Each structure stands twice: as structure tokens, then as C-alpha cells.
Amino acid sequence: MYNRKYTPERITELKPNEIFVFGSNLAGLHSGGAARLAFECFGAVWGQGVGLQGQSYAIPTMQGGVETIKPYVDKFTDFAKQHQEYKFLVTRIGCGIAGFKNEEIAPLFAKAYYIRNIIMPEEFVEELAKVIHLPEKWNYKRFFNIENKGTVNSKNSYVFTDMWADMPSGRFIRRGDTLIGFEPAQDNIVGSESNPYHAGCYSVTLKRLILPGEGITAIAKGVFENIEVLGEVELPCGLEKIGDYTFAKSKIGILKIYQDALKDKYGRQFKGAFIDKLYLPDSNMPMNLSEFGVLLSIASNAKVNEVFLDNSVQMSWHDFQSQ
Secondary structure: OOOOOOOOOOOOOOOOOEEEEEEEOOOOOOOOHHHHHHHHHOOOOOOOOOEEEOOEEEEEOOOOOHHHHHHHHHHHHHHHHHOOOOEEEEOOOOOOOOOOOHHHHHHHHOOHHHOOOEEOOHHHHHHHOOOEEOOOOOOHHHOOEEEEEEEEOOOOOEEEEEEEEEEOOEEEEEEOOEEEEEEEOOOEEEOOOOOOOOOOOOOOEEEEEEOOOOOOOOOOOOOOOOOEEEEEEEEOOOHHHHOOOOOOOOEEEEEEEOHHHHHOOOOOOOOOOEEEEEEEOOOOOOOOHHHHHHHHHHHHHOEEEEEEEOOOOEEEHHHHHOO
């Protein structure tokens, strides 16, 4: 594993296998900032605005908006992936003379994070880690850093017991074909539209958890059991799609449920949970019996403190039942 976690803030020399990645202009006029350093020290070619040159790699950033930079970042990412003999030290491209912000440029490098020979600035990594993206499926070859531990059996074969993968989102732990744990790097989770789950992300504290409204498949029982969500859990999807006991014994600040989610069959997702506020952002009052039945089933399985409606009406659960 390469021992450098972030691109250094100041680079004055490179090892023979290191490449300095800098922001350029299409004309290749390397007259300022990191481009000037690349020209004076690391072999950048005057008049060449794109690609590998000496011990440097140019990514144009001066030709328009962020969307015009993305194709060049993608091309660089593919190039780095194909040339594992090099270590690419990415500078804060576009965040100097070009005038962009870290939060605008960093997402362009989302795919690059998983390529082990691409080293990025700490500011970019911090931006990428702010929102957790659960993998679409458990395919460890996609992950950035894989470690294993295991045992040697009686046949003198090595048997993997636990495997964990470090990602911008945190650390996923797998045992066999089962995802047994998740340690978040930051405090937000955005669920995938397909099913990455076999077992739970137990006993973690999050600020916010969002499950998408379209295309999400049923997730396994107890996947978020005994978690604490300080902010909100947002469920635009149908409740029957998230599986039994999904949030059992969890503490949820705000459970936000949309009208479409109330049309579906309800299981036992919130058994033993505590919900401070049940928020119905697009609710119609009075509700039909089916929708109201879903809310009653939540209340019968979890302690609901208050109901908060879209028109800013806030009431106790008892008062809500009487409406």
C-alpha cells in the first residue's frame, strides 16, 4: 500500500515514479500557479495543455464551467488506472487561478478515489467523504483498500474470515458473503437504488439517512437496527420495500414519510424504535383509512412523540389520532 495519504500542500521534488497532476489551460500557457511549477520543475511542455508531459499531467480547467472539466478528469482517471507503475499526485486543480471551489471540483474525482495510485489533496477527500454512498453490490474489487484476516484449515488452505474495505464513506466489513458491519467516516448516508445489504449496519450514529424513492429493492432484515439518527430518516420509497425490523430499536430524530410511501403494505420496520417527530411533508388531511392504517402500525411498534405536518401544524400523537 502506498504510504502517502494526501497530496502534500507543497511539492518541490518528485520520486522517479511520481507524476505531478496540475490544472492547465487548453493552450498550454503554463505561466502561473501549479502550471508554472510543472513547467519549471517537472517537465511540462509549453503549448501542451492536456495529458502526460515529463513528470507531470495537465488537466484543463480554464475553458468554461465545471462540466467542461469532467471529461478531462475522466480521461486522466482512465489513464492512471492503466498505468499502475506511476503514482499520480493530484493538486487542487481549478481552485487557484480558475476560481472554482473544492466542493465543485472534488466530486469530479469520485471514481479516482478508488484507484490506489491516485493521491488527492486532503480538501478533495474531505468533500468526497461528506456524503456516504453505499455500494450498489458487494464487489470488493471496486474498493480502494482491501485487507483480510483468516485462518489456515486442516487442508493447509487459507480461509478468509473477515474482509474490510476502506472507502470515502467509511469501512465496510464482510464475512463470507455477508456484510456484517459498517463504520461511517462521516455522518450522512445515501442509500443505493439496488441492494447492497445482506446484514446490518448496526449501532452507528448518523446525522441523516436517505433511501431513494425509485428503484430500490427490498433490503435485509435489521439492516439499520439499533442505530441513532440525530437528524432525519427520509423515506420517499414504499415501506414494504425496506424489509422487516429495518429500524428496530433505533432512535430517530425525524422520520419523514411521503404520501407515496403510505400506500404500501407495512411490516415491522420500527419495532421498539423511538421516533421524536413523524413528519408527513405532503400529507392530505383527513387521510384515507389505508394511509392512516400505516401510521397506526408505525405507532403500535414504535414510540412516536409528535406528528409534524407540512402546514407547520405540530401535535401530539394522541391529538393526531383524533383528527
